[in-house]
Amino acid sequence: MRGLAVAFTALALMVPGLLPAQAQTEGGTFSLPINDDPQIWPVAGGLYNILVNKTVYSGLVRYDLETLEPVGDLAESWEVSEDGTTYTFKLRENVTWHDGEPFTADDVVYTLLEIWTNPDVPFYLANNFRLIEDVTKVDDFTVDITLSRPQPAFPVLLGYNAAILPEHLLSSLTAEQLVNPADFLRNPVGTGPFKFAEYNPGAFVRLERHEDYFDGVPHLDQMVFRIVPDANSQLALLQAGEVDLVVIEPFQLASIENNPAVQIQSVPVTRHEFIGINNEVPGLDDVAVRTALTMALDREQLLATVFGGRGTVATGPFAPSVGWAYDDSIEPLPYDPEQAASLLEEAGWTMGGNGVREKDGEPLSFTLLYDPANPTRARTALIAQQQWAEIGVQVEFETSEYRAIVERIRQSPPNYELNPNYLIAPPDPDGIANFYLSQSLANSWAYRNPEIDELLNAGATTVDQAERAEIYAQVQAIIHEDQPNVFTVYPDEIQALSAAVERFPEAGYRDALGWAHLISKQ
Amino acid sequence: MTGYILRRLGESIALILVITIFTFALISSAPGGPSILLDPNMSPEDTARLRTLYGFDRPVYEQYLLWLWQVLQGNLGFSFGVGRPVSELIASALPATLLLSGAALLVAAIIAIPLGILAAVKRNSWIDQTLTTVSFFGLSLPVFWYGLMLIILFAVILRWLPAGGMFTPGQNSIGNLLLHLILPVVALSTSIMAELVRYTRSAMIGVLRQDYVRTARAKGVAEPVVITRHAFRTAMIPVVTLLGMLIPRLVGGAAVTESVFSWPGMGRLAVSAAFNQDYPTIMGITLVISVVVVVSNLIVDLLYAKLDPRVSYS
Numbered sequence: 100m101r102g103l104a105v106a107f108t109a110l111a112l113m114v115p116g117l118l119p120a121q122a123q124t125e126g127g128t129f130s131l132p133i134n135d136d137p138q139i140w141p142v143a144g145g146l147y148n149i150l151v152n153k154t155v156y157s158g159l160v161r162y163d164l165e166t167l168e169p170v171g172d173l174a175e176s177w178e179v180s181e182d183g184t185t186y187t188f189k190l191r192e193n194v195t196w197h198d199g200e201p202f203t204a205d206d207v208v209y210t211l212l213e214i215w216t217n218p219d220v221p222f223y224l225a226n227n228f229r230l231i232e233d234v235t236k237v238d239d240f241t242v243d244i245t246l247s248r249p250q251p252a253f254p255v256l257l258g259y260n261a262a263i264l265p266e267h268l269l270s271s272l273t274a275e276q277l278v279n280p281a282d283f284l285r286n287p288v289g290t291g292p293f294k295f296a297e298y299n300p301g302a303f304v305r306l307e308r309h310e311d312y313f314d315g316v317p318h319l320d321q322m323v324f325r326i327v328p329d330a331n332s333q334l335a336l337l338q339a340g341e342v343d344l345v346v347i348e349p350f351q352l353a354s355i356e357n358n359p360a361v362q363i364q365s366v367p368v369t370r371h372e373f374i375g376i377n378n379e380v381p382g383l384d385d386v387a388v389r390t391a392l393t394m395a396l397d398r399e400q401l402l403a404t405v406f407g408g409r410g411t412v413a414t415g416p417f418a419p420s421v422g423w424a425y426d427d428s429i430e431p432l433p434y435d436p437e438q439a440a441s442l443l444e445e446a447g448w449t450m451g452g453n454g455v456r457e458k459d460g461e462p463l464s465f466t467l468l469y470d471p472a473n474p475t476r477a478r479t480a481l482i483a484q485q486q487w488a489e490i491g492v493q494v495e496f497e498t499s500e501y502r503a504i505v506e507r508i509r510q511s512p513p514n515y516e517l518n519p520n521y522l523i524a525p526p527d528p529d530g531i532a533n534f535y536l537s538q539s540l541a542n543s544w545a546y547r548n549p550e551i552d553e554l555l556n557a558g559a560t561t562v563d564q565a566e567r568a569e570i571y572a573q574v575q576a577i578i579h580e581d582q583p584n585v586f587t588v589y590p591d592e593i594q595a596l597s598a599a600v601e602r603f604p605e606a607g608y609r610d611a612l613g614w615a616h617l618i619s620k621q
Numbered sequence: 622m623t624g625y626i627l628r629r630l631g632e633s634i635a636l637i638l639v640i641t642i643f644t645f646a647l648i649s650s651a652p653g654g655p656s657i658l659l660d661p662n663m664s665p666e667d668t669a670r671l672r673t674l675y676g677f678d679r680p681v682y683e684q685y686l687l688w689l690w691q692v693l694q695g696n697l698g699f700s701f702g703v704g705r706p707v708s709e710l711i712a713s714a715l716p717a718t719l720l721l722s723g724a725a726l727l728v729a730a731i732i733a734i735p736l737g738i739l740a741a742v743k744r745n746s747w748i749d750q751t752l753t754t755v756s757f758f759g760l761s762l763p764v765f766w767y768g769l770m771l772i773i774l775f776a777v778i779l780r781w782l783p784a785g786g787m788f789t790p791g792q793n794s795i796g797n798l799l800l801h802l803i804l805p806v807v808a809l810s811t812s813i814m815a816e817l818v819r820y821t822r823s824a825m826i827g828v829l830r831q832d833y834v835r836t837a838r839a840k841g842v843a844e845p846v847v848i849t850r851h852a853f854r855t856a857m858i859p860v861v862t863l864l865g866m867l868i869p870r871l872v873g874g875a876a877v878t879e880s881v882f883s884w885p886g887m888g889r890l891a892v893s894a895a896f897n898q899d900y901p902t903i904m905g906i907t908l909v910i911s912v913v914v915v916v917s918n919l920i921v922d923l924l925y926a927k928l929d930p931r932v933s934y935s
Contacts, residue, residue, distance in 0.1 A: 130790070132883075135893050138704040144660030145702075221671045223657075226664035260662070278674065279699045281706060300703065300713045301885025303790045323790045327883040328893060331769055332785055336883075339776040339784040502653030502898075509665060523661065533664060540665030 124601055126320050127620040131344040131608075132327035132336060136300055139287040140280065141262035142214060144223035146609075149260050151304055151324050153612035155197075156262035156289035159188060159207065160254050161613040164606045167369070167420055167526040169254040172613065173202065173263055173290065173313075183249025183562040190240040194313045196265050197294035204236040209266035211244065219274035226533075227256040227525075249560045251567060252529035259525040260609070262289065292317040292616035301326055308616075317616035334595070337361060343597040343620065346608055349407035350474045352593065360598050365409045365591035368607035369418040369526045372406075372475075374467075374483060374585040375508065375518040379545040382463055383516065387446035388492075389582040391439035393432050395490045396483055400434075402588050405478045409593055413586040415578045416522065416531045417571065420589075423564060424528040426572040429579050431586075440490045448491070456491035464493035467517040468508075470501040476519040479587065483519070508543040519587075528571040529559045535578070546583035626919070633915040637908070642685065644907045648900045649681045656897040657701045675701065688904060697908070698901035702894065707905035710890060715909070717787055718886030721879070722871030724802060725809035726864070733814040734860065737821025741856075742848060744826060752818060759815030768808040768881035775804060785883035805882040809875050813867065820863050824856040831855075858928050865921030868913070 133147035141152040161172040171177070174188045194202035211234045214220050230253075233245040246253065265288050272280055287295050290313070293306035304324045308317040325342060327333045334351060336342045338360055347355075355361045374392075376383050383389060398412045411419065412431045419425045448456040448463050456463040469480045484494040494517070499507070507514040524530035532555040533539050537547035551574060558570040592607045601619040604611040611618075653659065654677065658668050672678050676687070691698050697707035740749045776784035783789065783801050828834060829852055837851045838844070876888035883889070887906060894902035 128790075135897070136700075136703040136705075136710075138702070140704055143657060143704065144663055145656065218670065219674065221657075221674045223660050223663045223667055223671070225670070226667050229666075279704050281699075281704075284704060297790070299788075299790075299885065300705065300710050301717070301889055302787055302883070305790045321791070325786060325790070325883065326885070327785060328880045328889060329765075329883070332772065332881055332883055335769065335772045335777055336784045339772075339780065341776075341784050341786075500653065502656065502659050505659050505661075506653050509668075 123318050123619040124621050125318055125619075127318075127599075128321040128323055129319050129344070129600070129618050129620055130323040130325055130342040132325045132333040132342050134326070134328055136326055137304060137324060138284070139295065139298070139304070140284055141260065141264070142220060142222045142277070144260075147324075149609055150612055151306075152260070152262055152289075153291070153609065154293045154306060154322055154615040155287060155291045155295060156264070157194075157291050158258055158261050158263060158613070160258035162255075162258050162526060162606070162610050164604050164611070164614060166422065167606075167610070169258045172258070173207075177254065179562070183251065183560070184246045186244045186246070186253060187237070188242045188244065190242065191313050192240050194290050195311045196267075196290055197288045197309055198265075198268075200265070200267050202263075202290050203239045204242045206263055206266045207242045208234050208236050209270055210262075210264045213270070214264060214277065215261065217274060217277075220277045224256075224259070224261060227259065227261070249562055250529075251562055251564070252525070252527040252559065255525050255527040255530070258613075259530075265289075293319075293322050296321070312616055315616055318619035319615075322615060322618075337595055337597060340597055340599070343600050344603060344608065345595045347593050347595050348473075348475050349405060349409060349590070349593065350478070351595075352407045352409075355595055362596045362598055362600070364594045364596055364603065364605065366594065366605050366607060367410075367418075367420040367589065368523070368592045369420055369530070370521060370523045370590060370592070370607075371413050371416055371418060371586060372479070372519070372521045372588045372590055373413065373416075374479065374587065375515075375520050376544055376584050377513050377516050378547075378583055379512055380465070380516050381461065382458075383465065385446055386581060387442045388448070388463070389585070390432065391442045391490060392483075392487060392492065393582050393585045394434065394439040394442070395436045395492070396486050396585060396587070397434040398431060398587050401479060401482060405475055405482070406588050406590050407593070410588045410590040413589050415575050415586055416524075416534065416584075417528050417575055418524070418526070418589060421526045421528065423568055424571045426575050429575055432579075432582075436486070436490050443490060443492075450491050454488070454491060455493045462493065463491060464495065465516045466497050467494050467519070468497045468499060468504055468515045469519050470504055471498045472501065479519045483517075483585075509540070511540065513543050513545055521590075528567075528574070529555075532556075532559055535574075535583070544583050546581070548577065548581060551577055629919055629922075633919070636915065637911045640911045641689070641904060641907060645685045645688070645900070645904060646681065648898060648903055649684070651898060654898060655701050655900070684900075688901070692904075692908065697905040700894070700899050700902045702897040702899040702902065707901050710902060711887070711905055711909055714885060714887045714890045717884060718871070718879070718888065721802065721805055721809065721884055721886060722875065724806045725813060725875075726867060726871060728806055729810040729813040729817055730864070732810075733817035734821050737818045737860075738825050738848065738853070738856075740818065740822040741825030741829060749822075752822075756815035756818045759811045760819075762811060764808055764812070764875070764877045765881055767811070768805070768878060771804050771808055772881070785881075787885055805878055805884050808882070809878045817860070817863065821856065821860055824859045825852060828852045828856040854928060858925065861924055861928065862921060865917055865924075868917045 135147050137147045137151040139151055139155055141156050157172045159174045160169040163170045173191055175191050177186055177188045179186050196202055215222050215228045216231050230246040230250050232247045235243045237243055268288055292309055292312045294309045296307045297305040306322045308320055333345045337345045378384055402410055402412055414429050414431050417425050443456055447458045451457045467480055469476050471477050487494055508518055533541045535551055536555055537552050554570050554574045558567050561567045596603055599620050601621050604614045604617050658671055700707050700710055736752055740752045743749050772784045775782045782804055787801050788797050834852055837847050876892045879886045879888040880892055891906045
């Protein structure tokens with residue numbers, strides 16, 4: 100038993116996230132590179148903005164680092180009415196803005212009504228809050244939010260990059276000024292663990308610790324976001340000890356894995372990789388063909404090679420990290436090219452002379468669209484092409500820049516046949532509903548199943564979590580049956596940390612930065 | 622002379638206008654659209670709403686005229702990506718680029734021009750051949766690789782120099798700046814140097830063959846004087862042309878060098894604006910660079926008259 104404890108301690112010393120909090124070192128600067136100039140304005144989307152904004156601002160809610168369940172951030176607690184439409188948020192009373200003003204219910208009312216749900220303000224996540232009907236201040240530290248119908252995922256959405264902004268500094272601005280609040284952005288003010296100190300465009304953003312942070316004084320003195328556009332340069336900076344965290348793609352692992360200046364932390368995130376299928380394309384509209392594509396692709400091998408073994412094989416769009424809503428009794432389809440071939444045979448796709456199957460004179464041949472600049476997707480494309488050729492499915496490549504791909508798959512009807520891609524969604528199954536509802540504009544696979552629509556709509560409004568879990572288990576089973584996409588891998592996020600990092604909370608860095616006061620360096 | 626300058630200025634304004642129209646049309650026809658509309662978390666409904674709010678749903682000519690109207694009022698607009706005035710972004714990037722490229726140009730000229738003369742004077746000797754080989758090597762080094770190798774050697778392995786950036790955040794001293802300047806200047810000046818050596822060499826060889834040089838030698842003028850007094854000035858004409866052509870390139874920023882060394886200059890800004898299809902920023906940069914190109918060409922033309930008495934404008 101004692102041996103075990105020693106082993107655990109040893110393990111804890113090796114894994115940064117497991118270090119006991121009291122042993123943490125105070126002070127120091129934590130730097131991380133971002134690709135581009137951030138906008139310290141949480142109304143705009145984009146990864147580099149989100150990362151900086153997570154440390155400067157707070158939301159009402161953030162995610163528990165272990166369970167990913169919503170827990171209070173600026174909210175101390177909340178209650179929901181019996182009918183599921185009114186949320187009463189009790190706010191923390193010890194919060195101050197970086198300029199010293201106290202945080203109150205007025206800030207929450209202002210942000211929700213004048214920013215998030217204001218159609219003239221370009222808030223990129225407004226759709227998440229389309230059900231908000233009214234927000235009222237009950238007292239200085241209590242707010243009622245009324246929804247037009249029950250939305251059990253509401254607290255989760257509140258924690259998803261939705262920051263509360265200072266009413267006392269912004270309420271005088273018009274909606275037009277809120278598009279580019281230049282003066283506010285010269286000295287942005289939030290309630291997060293770090294406050295704005297300096298912005299050098301093209302170079303870095305420097306933040307200093309907020310001594311009055313409501314959840315305890317941050318361990319670090321400073322956080323610096325350095326603007327480093329080149330991925331190789333980011334890794335070089337890490338190895339030179341100039342930055343402390345680079346989130347890397349699996350193919351980059353090999354070059355730094357054995358470097359003593361670097362420690363690797365991989366964490367599960369709510370992300371899945373898949374080969375998207377346009378379900379309207381003749382041939383791909385056949386469930387036998389889609390199933391055969393999944394079965395003929397060795398996803399274990401894909402995981403081991405392309406993803407460096409970091410992750411698990413996927414069964415559908417729901418992430419296993421949201422434990423309550425994930426049915427782990429559903430097994431991934433086996434890798435079985437023979438069975439895949441006989442599925443195609445049964446569906447009438449017979450082998451033609453040139454090794455390509457055909458039916459009614461039409462060859463089983465598709466175009467796969469991918470972004471060659473992303474080695475993970477490019478290698479997935481190559482492996483799929485080779486393995487699918489073995490069962491008589493021909494794949495031709497078309498390459499394009501990523502944003503052009505996004506534009507094409509979002510057209511209605513979608514303008515592609517096959518496309519390796521990924522999705523990151525809020526940690527609630529309702530977060531992916533928009534991608535699978537028949538009439539949704541985000542349904543880039545043109546997959547339409549009335550049964551799924553009914554279940555997803557029920558899941559979105561059912562208040563009881565156990566009932567919801569049952570509903571989503573059914574969704575998972577049907578999607579598994581229909582194989583609207585070839586689901587490949589739930590990849591871990593691979594965080595390359597400098598050896599000097601003592602603790603970086605073990606979660607995807609978007610979520611971990613919401614707990615930036617816990618980060619520490621030796 | 623004044624008439625000549627005025628005519629050239631008129632032509633330049635027309636040219637700049639054409640450049641902006643062309644650039645605007647190019648950006649607008651690129652697929653994908655501004656990256657602020659492409660956050661994967663954004664619902665198609667929000668994308669459509671933002672498209673209208675930012676005016677991307679208007680006809681392209683209308684967007685262009687709106688931009689032009691703003692510019693005529695002295696406003697380059699707001700960057701979509703950074704949410705800051707484009708003029709502020711350029712004002713912060715331009716000095717960084719001028720510093721880097723000015724230093725690189727200076728280093729290159731100081732080293733390359735004497736070497737080019739040496740190669741010309743010692744034509745076909747081992748010195749000339751070595752210089753030729755080395756400069757071809759310098760010309761063919763791709764900066765994204767060469768720059769990274771410099772970083773790996775001097776920042777990662779030896780840890781003598783910083784791996785990127787212009788300052789260590791929080792330390793704005795000259796010494797800190799100079800440390801950060803060394804590697805990008807080395808990377809950037811290498812290719813300029815190689816080009817300059819080749820150029821100076823061939824210009825000098827051409828001049829050394831000319832009659833007046835032969836006359837000078839025949840008069841018994843000492844060889845160092847022939848080279849420095851008689852040949853050098855004439856040989857500098859094509860070199861100045863090259864330098865003139867290099868200046869706009871340097872103001873535009875060395876996109877690759879700046880990206881590899883995370884140097885906060887115009888090149889990096891342009892690359893990021895292009896990736897984000899941030900058209901106010903792209904247009905602002907285009908405008909500034911075209912003005913610099915036109916003005917520097919004009920200055921080079923006027924410098925000819927100074928260097929070569931045979932050239933005059935009227």
